Amino acid sequence: MKKIIITLLLGFSAVLQAQISVSGTVTNGASQPIKGVSVYIGAIQKGTKTDENGKYTLNNLPKNGLSINFTYVGFMSQNIAIKNSEAIQTIDVTLEESIFEMDEVIVSTAFNKIQSQNVMKVEHETIKDLQQKGTSTLIEGLATIPGVSQVSTGTSIGKPVIRGLSGNRVLVYSQGVRMENQQFGDEHGLGLNDAGIESVEVIKGPASLLYGSDALGGVLYFNPEKFADANTFKANLNQKLFSNTLGSNTSLGLKTSTENWKFLARGSYNTHSDYRVSGGDRVTNTRYNETDFKTAAGYSNARFSTVLRYNYNNLDLGLPEDGIGAQSSSKNTALPRQAVSNHLLSLNSIIYFTNTKLDVDLGYVTNDRSEFEDSDEASLQMKLKTFNYNAKYHLPKMGNLETILGVQGMHQTNTNFGEELLIPDATTNDFGIFGTANYEWGSSSALQAGLRFDNRKISSEVNGEVGEEGYFQAVDKSFDSFNAALGYKTDLATNFTMRLNLASGFRAPNLAELTSNGVHEGTNRYEIGNSELKTEQNFQTDLNLEYKTDHFEFFVNGFYNHIDNYIYTAPAGTIIDDNAVFNYIQSNAKLYGGEVGLHFHPHPLDWLHYETAFESVTAKKQDGDYLPLIPANNWNNTFRGEFDNKDWLTSGFATINISTTLSQDNVSGFETRSAGYTLVNLGLGGTVKFGKTVFDVNLNANNLFDKEYNAHLSRLKTDGIANIGRNVVLGINFSI
Known part of the structure; x- marks a missing residue:
């Protein structure tokens, strides 16, 4: 463990690179500015919103392979890579109208692509959408996603089931960490509350390549x-x-x-x-x-x-x-x-x-x-x-x-x-x-x-x-x-x-x-x-x-x-x-x-x-x-x-x-x-x-x-x- 910490500290001291600043304007198909578009970089969890003129600015960004995600209700999302070679750059975006769900960045897979670019099909649901269904608990909301159900004990205990597999065959991750709470038992629930959770991603199938044992289901x-x-x-x-x-x-x-x-x-x-x-x-x-x-x-x-x-x-x-x-x-x-x-x-x-x-x-x-x-x-x-x-x-x-x-x-x-x-x-x-x-x-x-x-x-x-x-x-x-x-x-x-x-x-x-x-x-x-x-x-x-x-x-x-x-x-x-x-x-x-x-x-x-x-x-x-x-x-x-x-x-x-x-x-x-x-x-x-x-x-x-x-x-x-x-x-x- 000491070697890992020392390596990380040396890494911090060795990194010397210029910062990047990105700005631009977001418009619709009629070249009209869109106010309130979410401009977000998931890797560093930093974001802003466009003003009444559709303009945005993000400063102090790392010079390395980042992508900016532009999302707004009623429009197709865009995920655009930042150029590593330019310290100050302009990225103007035109969003196309769409009546379907926004194309979200998928975090649970290794390369963090938006779903339309992702090789693996991953179900993405916001907690807000699940709550609008009026379910009492987080697991009840999850059970409304196709392919997901629950083993329940009344309304207080629910265990996720993905395509027929549950218990230790399904991994639960929160805050980027696998949840361990004696999940082998049917009478042991998730141990999570939906407050403070933005969204959930469901991988339906073996994910042992990324997560190891217990991600079989x-x-x-x-x-x-x-x-x-x-x-x-x-x-x-x-x-x-x-x-x-x-x-x-x-x-x-x-x-x-x-x-x-x-x-x-x-x-x-x-x-x-x-x-x-x-x-x-x-x-x-x-x-x-x-x-x-x-x-x-x-x-x-x-x-x-x-x-x-x-x-x-x-x-x-x-x-x-x-x-x-x-x-x-x-x-x-x-x-x-x-x-x-x-x-x-x-x-x-x-x-x-x-x-x-x-x-x-x-x-x-x-x-x-x-x-x-x-x-x-x-x-x-x-x-x-x-x-x-x-x-x-x-x-x-x-x-x-x-x-x-x-x-x-x-x-x-x-x-x-x-x-x-x-x-x-x-x-x-x-x-x-x-x-x-x-x-x-x-x-x-x-x-x-x-x-x-x-x-x-x-x-x-x-x-x-x-x-x-x-x-x-x-x-x-x-x-x-x-x-x-x-x-x-x-x-x-x-x-x-x-x-x-x-x-x-x-x-x-x-x-x-x-x-x-x-x-x-x-x-x-x-x-x-x-x-x-x-x-x-x-x-x-x-x-x-x-x-x-x-x-x-x-x-x-x-x-x-x-x-x-x-x-x-x-x-x-x-x-x-x-x-x-x-x-x-x-x-x-x-x-x-x-x-x-x-x-x-x-x-x-x-x-x-x-x-x-x-x-x-x-x-x-x-x-x-x-x-x-x-x-x-x-x-x-x-x-x-x-x-x-x-x-x-x-x-x-x-x-x-x-x-x-x-x-x-x-x-x-x-x-x-x-x-x-x-x-x-x-x-x-x-x-x-x-x-x-x-x-x-x-x-x-x-x-x-x-x-x-x-x-x-x-x-x-x-x-x-x-x-x-x-x-x-x-x-x-x-x-x-």
């Missing part, structure tokens, strides 16, 4: 809130109210920036009572309370950029045990309950050399998870501490060829403090090294390839007595894996794009799979681990076809995913302490399916949008049986009207969403089928002006007709407990 990459534009101060207050849970979500944020320094802070509090099912009854002890605080400070100049971020999240949540029992609107959790606190500290630094740069992410995550069964003394308490590092060196660009070499790793310890043990005390060490290259030719073709090697070492301590519940044998295992990825993008015809990606991924067995010996919370079964489990290894083929014109957009995503040594639980046919025994075993498996959809904007009805998407996943083991916890097929339809009144309302919208989930009959041996259902959701909102007072408002009615239904991935389904009934959500956001 995909990645959720959360981009933090942007800093204020240079030489500005901003503050905002957001308040949301929820009828079903009598809930409230309050968030207050402050941020300011100079030419070089930037700072922000945001605090939020989220509190909910037991959720109500269709008909009026509440599900006892599904209440929860959440406190979240985020802060960040950054500095950038012509030689380097650095950002330090910190996130504290504390969650107090009840665990439903009696189903619909004693009715209460209290927000104080009862027993049994969980208390989970997360601390996430991250440091991102970029050092700019003459023709290259070094990008370093360091992260430290602590997760303290306690469970209280029948008293205020924790019966189970686990503390997980994780240190992450990720360094990427961008080699000098050779013509149209960009190359990155990287090293990545993790040191993690798990320590138990309660009387009960879910997993043993253990240490995990990861190390990986990779290289990837991107080559572009013509105006629309690109090829991207990479290779990576990883090693994971897991060692745990022995605990308990042989033959007794709670006995964990000592484990000392090492897992190696080579992985590769190859992607190709091209325009088959005008407005018609194809992306083809081939990639492998891997996942080392987790501690629960290797060492389990007891009844896990919420499973109602006795699980026995297998220390001889092998590494899961997969190979996936992805095909994306997109056709887009001014008024019509159509896409098809198809995938085939073959997994060797897929790990799952199977009944042993025996009983221990009145619980059925399940063993961890392995078999080859295959998953296939995809998403298809269109967005239609009929002319001359310029205010009307129609969007539809269908998603499907089929997952089978080698013997032909189906895999468990696979989401049902879904067909989602949205009609959206947009309107403005220049005197008092801008960006107004009204939506009706009809989401049809088909029956899930393809179930594993110990699952039950789930009936289909249709939910209707309404939304209304916009930016309201009263004199000098301006605020955003949205009103949503989810499950409008109070439909009673059981989602297939609900952990309460086996107890006959339905999902949430009608929920009216009011959200107001004041900005100054």
Whole structure:
């Protein structure tokens, strides 16, 4: 570690280069200036907006391979490279009108291209758009993205599922750091609050080339809130109210920036009572309370950029045990309950050399998870501490060829403090090294390839007595894996794009799979681990076809995913302490399916949008049986009207969403089928002006007709407990 610090310090002292200043004018197709265009450089997290004459200026920029992103609602985004050879330069931009979504820069992939240039198809959604759907939690919003769903326990606990894979097969990144919070358990949620998050990017498929073990199924990459534009101060207050849970979500944020320094802070509090099912009854002890605080400070100049971020999240949540029992609107959790606190500290630094740069992410995550069964003394308490590092060196660009070499790793310890043990005390060490290259030719073709090697070492301590519940044998295992990825993008015809990606991924067995010996919370079964489990290894083929014109957009995503040594639980046919025994075993498996959809904007009805998407996943083991916890097929339809009144309302919208989930009959041996259902959701909102007072408002009615239904991935389904009934959500956001 000392050598790394010394190298970084020497790098700072060695970098001597002139700064760059860029200015220009942004106009529309009629050569009229556009006011309020976002002019942003993501690499150094610095931006500004155009004035009433469409002019902008950015000073004190590094002289190395930066790109400026120009975005404005209703226009196509542009991503333009800054010339390294000119200290003072002018970049004038003409934006073309577009009724479809803005083309965002994708951060989760190595080369940070805008999506239209990206070889890999990545879903990008802003948190603002997800919040306008009126969902109660971050994971509920994510589950509205095609190909993404959730394993849920009421409204308080949700785990992401990407194309049928979840748990340790899906990585979650926040602030550029992988979140580690015992994600192997279905009863363990994300540990993230949507306040202070700008957007989310979803990689649907193996991303082990960039992220190592556990990215076998995909990645959720959360981009933090942007800093204020240079030489500005901003503050905002957001308040949301929820009828079903009598809930409230309050968030207050402050941020300011100079030419070089930037700072922000945001605090939020989220509190909910037991959720109500269709008909009026509440599900006892599904209440929860959440406190979240985020802060960040950054500095950038012509030689380097650095950002330090910190996130504290504390969650107090009840665990439903009696189903619909004693009715209460209290927000104080009862027993049994969980208390989970997360601390996430991250440091991102970029050092700019003459023709290259070094990008370093360091992260430290602590997760303290306690469970209280029948008293205020924790019966189970686990503390997980994780240190992450990720360094990427961008080699000098050779013509149209960009190359990155990287090293990545993790040191993690798990320590138990309660009387009960879910997993043993253990240490995990990861190390990986990779290289990837991107080559572009013509105006629309690109090829991207990479290779990576990883090693994971897991060692745990022995605990308990042989033959007794709670006995964990000592484990000392090492897992190696080579992985590769190859992607190709091209325009088959005008407005018609194809992306083809081939990639492998891997996942080392987790501690629960290797060492389990007891009844896990919420499973109602006795699980026995297998220390001889092998590494899961997969190979996936992805095909994306997109056709887009001014008024019509159509896409098809198809995938085939073959997994060797897929790990799952199977009944042993025996009983221990009145619980059925399940063993961890392995078999080859295959998953296939995809998403298809269109967005239609009929002319001359310029205010009307129609969007539809269908998603499907089929997952089978080698013997032909189906895999468990696979989401049902879904067909989602949205009609959206947009309107403005220049005197008092801008960006107004009204939506009706009809989401049809088909029956899930393809179930594993110990699952039950789930009936289909249709939910209707309404939304209304916009930016309201009263004199000098301006605020955003949205009103949503989810499950409008109070439909009673059981989602297939609900952990309460086996107890006959339905999902949430009608929920009216009011959200107001004041900005100054």
